[in-house]
Amino acid sequence: MSVQFKILIGILFTVATIAALIIYGVNEDNRMATYQKNFAGRSIQAGAEYFETYCQTCHGDRGQGIVGKGPPLNRTDLLDLKNTPYLKAIAWNGTTADFLRDTIAAGRPQFSTWYAGENYPQHMPTWSQDFGGPLRPDQIDALVNYILNWAPGENEPLVPIRTPTPAPTSTPIPPGEIVKAIPFPVPPSNDILAAGKTIYDKNCSPCHGAELQGNGPGAQGLPKPPRNFTDCTAMQQFSLLQHHDAVVNGRTQNGMPAWGNKLSNEQIWQVIMYERSPCKLYTP
Amino acid sequence: MGLFNREVKKKTTNGNGAAKGNGHNGADGHGNGQLPVNGENGAELFEVKTSQSLPERVAEAAREHAPYAIKQLIPWLEKARSSSEGREELVEKTKEVVWQQVDNTTRAVTAGMGVADTRAFFRGDPPIEKPNPRYKVHVNAFFAHIRPKYYEKSSTKFSHTFALGYLAAYMFFLETITGVILMVFYTPSDRRAYEDIVKLMSAIPFGQLMRDLHRVGAELMVLIVVLHMTRVFLTGSFKTPTRGFTWLTGVILLILTFALSFSGYLLPWDQLAYWAVTIGTSMAKAVPPREIVGYFSNLIMRGGDTINQNGLLRFYLMHVFALPGLALVFISVHYYRVARTHGISIPAGEEESPDPAVRKAAKERIDYLPELFTRELLWAAIVTFLVIAYSAWVFHAPLQEHSNPQHTPLHTTAPWYFLWIQGLLKDAFVLPVIRAIDTTIYSTAQFIGLNLPQGSICLVCGYDSPAWMGVIIPTLIIPALFLGVPYINEYWEKFWGSKPSRQLLKNRKGTVVVAVISTIFMMVIWYQGTPFYGVTAPPAVEVGQEFLPEEGVLPPVPLVPDDWGPVRRLGYAELPVGKYDLSQYVVPKPTDTEFERLLSAMQQVIMQRGKLWAEGDLTHGLPNPRGTFIIEQWQQNGLKRIDLKIQWDKITPSDTGVYDRVIYLQKDTVYK
Numbered sequence: 002m003s004v005q006f007k008i009l010i011g012i013l014f015t016v017a018t019i020a021a022l023i024i025y026g027v028n029e030d031n032r033m034a035t036y037q038k039n040f041a042g043r044s045i046q047a048g049a050e051y052f053e054t055y056c057q058t059c060h061g062d063r064g065q066g067i068v069g070k071g072p073p074l075n076r077t078d079l080l081d082l083k084n085t086p087y088l089k090a091i092a093w094n095g096t097t098a099d100f101l102r103d104t105i106a107a108g109r110p111q112f113s114t115w116y117a118g119e120n121y122p123q124h125m126p127t128w129s130q131d132f133g134g135p136l137r138p139d140q141i142d143a144l145v146n147y148i149l150n151w152a153p154g155e156n157e158p159l160v161p162i163r164t165p166t167p168a169p170t171s172t173p174i175p176p177g178e179i180v181k182a183i184p185f186p187v188p189p190s191n192d193i194l195a196a197g198k199t200i201y202d203k204n205c206s207p208c209h210g211a212e213l214q215g216n217g218p219g220a221q222g223l224p225k226p227p228r229n230f231t232d233c234t235a236m237q238q239f240s241l242l243q244h245h246d247a248v249v250n251g252r253t254q255n256g257m258p259a260w261g262n263k264l265s266n267e268q269i270w271q272v273i274m275y276e277r278s279p280c281k282l283y284t285p
Numbered sequence: 286m287g288l289f290n291r292e293v294k295k296k297t298t299n300g301n302g303a304a305k306g307n308g309h310n311g312a313d314g315h316g317n318g319q320l321p322v323n324g325e326n327g328a329e330l331f332e333v334k335t336s337q338s339l340p341e342r343v344a345e346a347a348r349e350h351a352p353y354a355i356k357q358l359i360p361w362l363e364k365a366r367s368s369s370e371g372r373e374e375l376v377e378k379t380k381e382v383v384w385q386q387v388d389n390t391t392r393a394v395t396a397g398m399g400v401a402d403t404r405a406f407f408r409g410d411p412p413i414e415k416p417n418p419r420y421k422v423h424v425n426a427f428f429a430h431i432r433p434k435y436y437e438k439s440s441t442k443f444s445h446t447f448a449l450g451y452l453a454a455y456m457f458f459l460e461t462i463t464g465v466i467l468m469v470f471y472t473p474s475d476r477r478a479y480e481d482i483v484k485l486m487s488a489i490p491f492g493q494l495m496r497d498l499h500r501v502g503a504e505l506m507v508l509i510v511v512l513h514m515t516r517v518f519l520t521g522s523f524k525t526p527t528r529g530f531t532w533l534t535g536v537i538l539l540i541l542t543f544a545l546s547f548s549g550y551l552l553p554w555d556q557l558a559y560w561a562v563t564i565g566t567s568m569a570k571a572v573p574p575r576e577i578v579g580y581f582s583n584l585i586m587r588g589g590d591t592i593n594q595n596g597l598l599r600f601y602l603m604h605v606f607a608l609p610g611l612a613l614v615f616i617s618v619h620y621y622r623v624a625r626t627h628g629i630s631i632p633a634g635e636e637e638s639p640d641p642a643v644r645k646a647a648k649e650r651i652d653y654l655p656e657l658f659t660r661e662l663l664w665a666a667i668v669t670f671l672v673i674a675y676s677a678w679v680f681h682a683p684l685q686e687h688s689n690p691q692h693t694p695l696h697t698t699a700p701w702y703f704l705w706i707q708g709l710l711k712d713a714f715v716l717p718v719i720r721a722i723d724t725t726i727y728s729t730a731q732f733i734g735l736n737l738p739q740g741s742i743c744l745v746c747g748y749d750s751p752a753w754m755g756v757i758i759p760t761l762i763i764p765a766l767f768l769g770v771p772y773i774n775e776y777w778e779k780f781w782g783s784k785p786s787r788q789l790l791k792n793r794k795g796t797v798v799v800a801v802i803s804t805i806f807m808m809v810i811w812y813q814g815t816p817f818y819g820v821t822a823p824p825a826v827e828v829g830q831e832f833l834p835e836e837g838v839l840p841p842v843p844l845v846p847d848d849w850g851p852v853r854r855l856g857y858a859e860l861p862v863g864k865y866d867l868s869q870y871v872v873p874k875p876t877d878t879e880f881e882r883l884l885s886a887m888q889q890v891i892m893q894r895g896k897l898w899a900e901g902d903l904t905h906g907l908p909n910p911r912g913t914f915i916i917e918q919w920q921q922n923g924l925k926r927i928d929l930k931i932q933w934d935k936i937t938p939s940d941t942g943v944y945d946r947v948i949y950l951q952k953d954t955v956y957k
Contacts, residue, residue: 004408007659007660007662008663011667014663014667014670017670018669018670021670021673025494039954040483042953043951045924045951046950046954139480140687150923153922196939196941267939268941
C-alpha cells in the first residue's frame with residue numbers, strides 16, 4: 002500500500018471518528034436525561050425491595066400502616082409535597098425527602114405528638130449503619146425514593162388519608178391440635194432448617210436479630226425485649242407448645258405480632274424448628 | 286529608544302575623541318557641528334543627527350536590526366533601486382531567501398527533514414538528500430529515537446504478527462487516556478463510588494462514552510495480549526537465546542494485564558464488581574498454609590474480612606498507580622528488547638529456507654519513516670474509529686445495583702478471563718483423575734502388603750481444598766510453564782540433540798500436540814467455570830433466574846452486553862396488570878403479543894422441568910409444576926410488582942412446594 006493511500010484512508014477514518022463523535026454528542030442531552038430517569042427508577046425498585054424486607058412488618062405492605070405497630074406512610078399530609086401540612090405541624094424546616102431520610106436513619110427517640118391519641122407503642126428504630134442499624138446510605142435513599150413515589154403527580158388529585166388496616170386477628174389453636182400438627186421428623190432435617198431460616202430472615206430477623214439473639218434493629222423501644230433463642234437456660238423453660246402458641250397468636254402486649262394468619266402451619270413449624278436449633282430443643 | 290541611543294553613543298564617542306585629540310571638527314559630515322558635551326545630565330545621549338531625513342534614519346536602523354534573512358537582501362535592494370536588472374535579481378534572491386527560511390523551519394519542525402524531503406516523505410518517494418535525512422529524525426526527535434530506523438521486511442508482514450504487539454500498546458495508551466479522564470469524576474469511597482459512576486453516566490457529557498471506551502479497551506487488551514502470546518508461541522519467536530528474556534517480560538506483562546483489568550472491576554462498586562472481586566480474592570485465601578499465607582494475603586488485598594472501604598482504596602491505588610507504573614516499566618523493557626536487541630522475528634519458513642535468495646529477501650530493510658510510521662498511524666485511525674463506534678452504539682459497560690455484602694447473587698462469577706480458575710475450583714475435571722491415581726497408588730501399596738496410614742502417600746495432599754485448584758495449579762502453570770518456555774525448550778532440544786527450528790508444522794509436531802491439548806483443556810475448564818456447568822440451585826430457582834435474573838451476573842464472554850432476562854427487557858409498558866395462569870399458554874398462537882409469547886416460553890420451561898422429573902431426574906426436575914405470573918400495579922406512579930410463582934407437588938413433607946421470584950419494575954427503567 003502506498004504511503005499516500007495510507008494517508009488518505011487514515012484521514013477518512015479520522016473524519017469518520019470525528020463525525021461519529023458529533024453524531025453521538027448531539028444526542029448526549031437526551032441520553033443523560035434518560036439515564037437519570039432510568040437510575041432514579043432503579044432506586045425506587047430497590048426501595049420497594051428493601052421496604053418489603055425491613056418496613057412492611059410495621060408499616061404495611063403498601064405503606065397503609067398497621068394499628069398498634071406503625072403509622073401509615075402512604076398518606077396525604079406527609080406526601081403533599083407542595084403544602085407539607087405534616088412537616089409544618091411538627092415544625093420541620095427541610096424537605097420531605099430530608100425528613101424521611103433522617104427519620105429512617107436516626108429513628109424516633111420520642112413518640113410523635115401527631116399520633117398522640119393513637120396506639121403506636123413502638124419507637125421507630127435507627128436504621129442507618131451510622132447509628133447502629135443495618136442499612137447503608139444508598140439503601141436509605143432508595144427507601145426515601147420509594148416512599149416519595151407514592152406522592153401524586155403534578156395534576157393528580159390527592160388521595161384521601163388512608164386509615165391503617167387493623168392487625169390480623171388470629172384463631173387460637175387448642176394444645177391437643179398443636180401436637181397433632183407436628184408433621185416433622187425430630188430432629189429436623191437440614192431442609193427444614195433451611196426453609197425455616199428463609200422465613201425467619203424475612204419475617205422475624207428485624208426484631209429477633211439475624212443471629213437469633215433477640216437484638217434486631219426493630220427490638221428497640223419494644224415493651225419487652227424479643228426472645229434470645231441462643232440463651233439455652235431460658236429456652237429450656239420455653240416449651241415447644243408455648244413457642245408455637247407465641248408464634249401463632251403473638252404476644253401483642255410485648256410487640257410480637259400474631260403469625261397464624263400469615264404463615265402456613267408448615268411454615269410456622271419450620272421457623273420454630275429453626276429458632277430452636279441453637280439449643281437443639283426439638284421435643285415437646 | 287534603543288534605536289537612537291546607539292546612534293548617539295557612537296557619535297558622542299567621536300566627538301569626545303575629536304575634542305581631546307586633533308581638534309578636527311565636523312569631519313563626519315554633520316553640518317551643524319558638535320553640541321557641547323554635558324556629562325552631568327547625559328543630554329548628549331539624546332542628540333539627534335538632524336542631517337538625516339527620517340526615512341533615512343529608519344532605513345539605517347532597519348539595516349542594522351533586520352532579521353538575518355532580510356539583511357541578506359539589503360545589497361540586492363540597493364541594486365534594485367538603480368536598475369531593472371537589479372529588480373529581477375532581487376525577485377530571484379527574495380525567492381531563494383524565503384525558500385531557505387521555510388526550509389529551515391521545516392527542518393526544525395520535522396527534526397531533520399527539509400521541505401523537499403518532507404514532500405517526498407508524504408509521497409512515499411525515496412529520500413532526496415544524502416545522507417538520508419529521515420535517519421536524522423531518529424537521532425533528533427525523542428519519539429522517533431525510540432523507534433528503530435528500519436525493520437527486516439518479512440518481520441513486518443501482517444500475516445506474521447497481526448500487529449498484536451502494536452495493538453496491545455495502543456490499548457494501554459487508550460486505557461491511560463480514558464482512565465485519567467475517569468479519575469476526575471471518581472472517588473474511591475464505599476459511600477460515593479457507585480453514586481459517582483451514576484453521576485458520570487447521567488450528568489457528564491461523554492461520560493458514558495469514556496467509561497465504555499475504558500471497558501472495551503480493557504477487555505480487548507486482555508484478549509490481544511493473550512493472542513499476542515499465542516502468536517509468539519506458535520511462530521516460535523521466543524527461541525534464540527536473546528528472545529527468552531523478552532518472552533519472560535511478556536509473561537509478566539500478561540499477569541500485569543490480568544491484574545490491571547481485575548483491579549478495575551471493583552471500582553464501580555455495584556453487585557457485579559463486588560462479587561466478581563470477592564470470588565477472585567477468595568482464591569488468595571486458599572494459599573497454604575492457610576492460617577498464615579492465605580490469611581494475610583487475603584487480609585492485605587481486602588483490608589479486612591470482606592471487601593470494604595479499605596479494600597476499595599487498595600484496589601483503586603493498585604489500579605491507577607502501582608500496576609500502571611509497573612506495566613510501564615515492563616512495557617519499556619519489553620519494547621526496548623524487541624526494538625534494539627533482537628528485532629521482530631521473521632517468519633520461520635523464510636528464516637530457515639534452504640534458498641539463500643529467500644533468506645536474503647526476508648532480511649531486506651524497510652524504513653520506519655515513512656512506510657511503517659504511516660502504517661501505524663493508519664492502524665491507530667482505524668482502531669480508534671472501530672472502538673469508538675462499538676462503545677457508542679453496541680456495547681455499554683454494565684452497571685447493576687449497588688453492591689450488597691449481605692446478598693450473594695445467584696450464579697455470580699469471576700471475570701471471564703478467570704473463569705478457568707473457577708472451573709478448576711469446581712473440582713470436576715482434574716481432581717477425580719488425581720484422586721483416582723492417588724487411590725490406585727494407595728490400594729497397590731496395600732495389595733503388596735504395605736499397610737500405610739491413610740493419606741501418607743498422596744500426590745496432592747489437601748486436594749479437596751481450593752488451594753490446589755485455585756492457587757497452586759495456576760501459580761505453578763504460570764511460572765513453570767510460561768516463564769520457563771524458552772529455557773525449557775532450549776534444554777529439551779539439547780537433551781534430544783534436535784536441531785533448533787521454529788517451523789511449527791514441519792519440525793515442532795510435539796508443540797502442536799501440546800498446544801491443541803492445552804487449548805482444549807483450557808476451553809473445557811473455562812466452560813466448567815461458567816454457571817452453565819455444575820450448578821446446584823433448586824430447579825424452581827433456576828426457572829426464576831432464567832426469566833427474572835438477580836442483578837450481579839456477568840456474561841461469561843468478553844464484549845457482550847449484560848443480560849437482564851426477557852421480562853425486564855420487555856419493559857414496564859408491555860407487562861399488563863393481571864394474574865396469568867401459565868397453563869393457558871402452552872401453545873403459542875400466531876396472533877400472540879410479545880407478552881403472551883413470553884408466557885408461553887415460561888410455560889415451556891416449567892413443563893420441561895416436569896418432563897425431567899417424569900424421566901427420573903430428581904435434581905433438575907419438578908413433580909407436576911404449575912406456574913402463575915402475577916403483575917400488580919404496586920404504586921400509581923409507575924411501579925409494578927412482578928411475581929413468578931411456581932408451585933409443585935411436595936417432594937418431602939417439609940417442602941414448601943412453592944417458589945416466588947419477585948421483582949419490581951419502574952416505568953422509566955431501561956434494560957436493553
